[in-house]
Amino acid sequence: MTKEIVDAMAMQRALTRITYEIIEKNKGINNLVIVGIKTRGVFIGKHIAERLQQLESAEIPVGELDISSYRDDQAETIAKQPLDVNIDGKRVILVDDVLYTGRTIRAALDALMDNGRPAVVNLAVLVDRGHRELPIRADFVGKNIPTSAMERIQVNVEEVDGRDSVEIE
Amino acid sequence: MAKRYLILEDGSVYEGVAFGAPATTFGEIFFHTAMTGYQEIMTNPIYHNQIVVFTMPTIGAAGINHRADEAIGPMVKGVVVREVAEVSTNRLQSMSLHEFLLRHNVPGISQVDTRALTRHLRETGSQKASIVDYPDDHAFDQLRALVLTNQEVQQTSTPRAYVNPGRGANIVVIDFGLKNGILRMLNDYDANVTVLPYTATLEEVLNLDPDGIVLSSGPGNPHDIPDEMLTLIQTLQQKVPLLGIGLGHELFALANGVQVEPMRIEHHGMNHPIREQITNQIMYATQAQGYQIVKSTIKGTDVFVTHVDLTDGSIQGLRHRNYPAFSVQFFPDTAPGPVEATQPFDDFMDMVTVRRGG
Numbered sequence: 369m370t371k372e373i374v375d376a377m378a379m380q381r382a383l384t385r386i387t388y389e390i391i392e393k394n395k396g397i398n399n400l401v402i403v404g405i406k407t408r409g410v411f412i413g414k415h416i417a418e419r420l421q422q423l424e425s426a427e428i429p430v431g432e433l434d435i436s437s438y439r440d441d442q443a444e445t446i447a448k449q450p451l452d453v454n455i456d457g458k459r460v461i462l463v464d465d466v467l468y469t470g471r472t473i474r475a476a477l478d479a480l481m482d483n484g485r486p487a488v489v490n491l492a493v494l495v496d497r498g499h500r501e502l503p504i505r506a507d508f509v510g511k512n513i514p515t516s517a518m519e520r521i522q523v524n525v526e527e528v529d530g531r532d533s534v535e536i537e
Numbered sequence: 538m539a540k541r542y543l544i545l546e547d548g549s550v551y552e553g554v555a556f557g558a559p560a561t562t563f564g565e566i567f568f569h570t571a572m573t574g575y576q577e578i579m580t581n582p583i584y585h586n587q588i589v590v591f592t593m594p595t596i597g598a599a600g601i602n603h604r605a606d607e608a609i610g611p612m613v614k615g616v617v618v619r620e621v622a623e624v625s626t627n628r629l630q631s632m633s634l635h636e637f638l639l640r641h642n643v644p645g646i647s648q649v650d651t652r653a654l655t656r657h658l659r660e661t662g663s664q665k666a667s668i669v670d671y672p673d674d675h676a677f678d679q680l681r682a683l684v685l686t687n688q689e690v691q692q693t694s695t696p697r698a699y700v701n702p703g704r705g706a707n708i709v710v711i712d713f714g715l716k717n718g719i720l721r722m723l724n725d726y727d728a729n730v731t732v733l734p735y736t737a738t739l740e741e742v743l744n745l746d747p748d749g750i751v752l753s754s755g756p757g758n759p760h761d762i763p764d765e766m767l768t769l770i771q772t773l774q775q776k777v778p779l780l781g782i783g784l785g786h787e788l789f790a791l792a793n794g795v796q797v798e799p800m801r802i803e804h805h806g807m808n809h810p811i812r813e814q815i816t817n818q819i820m821y822a823t824q825a826q827g828y829q830i831v832k833s834t835i836k837g838t839d840v841f842v843t844h845v846d847l848t849d850g851s852i853q854g855l856r857h858r859n860y861p862a863f864s865v866q867f868f869p870d871t872a873p874g875p876v877e878a879t880q881p882f883d884d885f886m887d888m889v890t891v892r893r894g895g
Contacts, residue, residue: 385887388856395859
């Protein structure tokens with residue numbers, strides 16, 4: 369049975385709060401780059417960038433990170449995709465939809481480091497569902513949703529899924 | 538019905554008909570453009586000692602219902618209307634507007650040409666006024682001799698701390714003339730609220746281990762509040778999530794080096810579109826504003842603008858760049874007003890939850 373636990377409105381507000389927290393933590397938006405993990409992390413990252421732009425009237429670059437070739441559960445046969453933004457010396461906000469085991473983020477950090485040497489990397493996720501298998505935590509969390517490992521969390525974004533919501537199954 | 542007169546400091550006289558209490562009254566006059574919520578407006582401590590003119594032509598059609606009280610009784614000194622509704626069919630009412638004003642000894646005057654009066658007040662700005670039995674020289678002498686107090690917050694703030702218990706987050710409200718709506722909203726989150734007088738010290742606040750601080754709305758001039766409060770805000774905003782409302786917003790601005798000035802035409806109503814900058818969304822909210830942020834003084838400070846009034850361009854919200862602290866000029870407790878404006882409470886309680894490790 370699928371149940372919506374975060375609606376579009378609450379999801380938008382969570383992104384708004386994360387945006388304000390990013391400003392607080394970075395004392396502004398200087399040198400900031402957002403890197404979204406494909407696919408939904410990219411769109412969430414773009415929403416955060418839009419908000420930063422509304423407030424500070426400055427465009428924040430948003431990169432799209434493909435981590436397929438860095439995954440630890442697949443043979444290294446997929447070609448590495450270079451990142452489309454410069455992250456050297458930048459304050460990088462890494463964005464993903466769900467933080468679970470931490471393995472995706474581990475792979476994303478490897479991919480980031482192959483593309484340059486950021487000054488700082490912070491992690492923003494829309495949902496933290498627990499069950500970490502690696503020592504990784506998020507700096508900005510939209511919603512903490514404690515789950516059992518049997519459950520499935522699905523983040524929907526307008527651009528891909530036609531609606532903004534978080535569902536549990 | 539007995540004839541009565543509304544007289545203004547500048548010599549103008551408006552004839553009308555008595556309702557409410559037959560007393561003579563003095564106060565600063567202002568007009569409110571809201572079409573609903575007369576009871577909330579009359580009982581809002583921000584209007585303590587003032588005479589309210591309702592531009593809505595008929596007032597009283599919903600009677601008086603104690604769930605709509607913003608304080609224990611009316612705060613205004615007089616009520617000026619075009620017409621008092623003779624019939625109210627509201628099943629929730631416990632008495633009529635006339636009975637309410639009579640019980641609390643507040644005079645009203647109806648059959649006044651409130652359109653002409655409002656136009657006049659728009660020209661002159663707010664001034665002293667009086668509701669009297671006869672507009673003779675004596676009445677004007679009395680009116681001119683009236684000294685308006687600058688002790689409004691002292692008179693409306695609670696003299697001692699009290700608790701409004703709940704099972705959730707520990708919230709401290711600093712009372713500058715608190716209205717019930719703020720407590721009602723915090724109740725919705727089951728917050729455990731302690732209300733402190735405006736003279737609260739840092740030690741008194743921190744001894745309560747607050748998860749969040751609310752600086753309440755209130756009457757009067759923010760510059761009349763002692764400087765100690767500004768120092769207190771400067772320290773608290775670094776430690777605990779903070780929400781300022783109305784007067785609390787103006788104090789949050791002053792504490793962060795932004796200047797605040799009186800508005801020539803005060804704004805009391807709920808018909809201005811307000812834009813939330815970050816989402817570009819428009820909302821309507823109840824506003825009761827006699828002072829405004831001086832825009833040019835924001836640059837170089839650690840706060841930035843979050844909400845703007847699209848009708849007059851005035852700043853309706855500020856946020857600190859380095860701390861989880863923000864403030865709104867309008868009333869997010871929506872008593873009265875459009876419920877779409879409650880977002881600041883959601884945002885504040887969200888901030889509180891995040892910092893409590895939720």
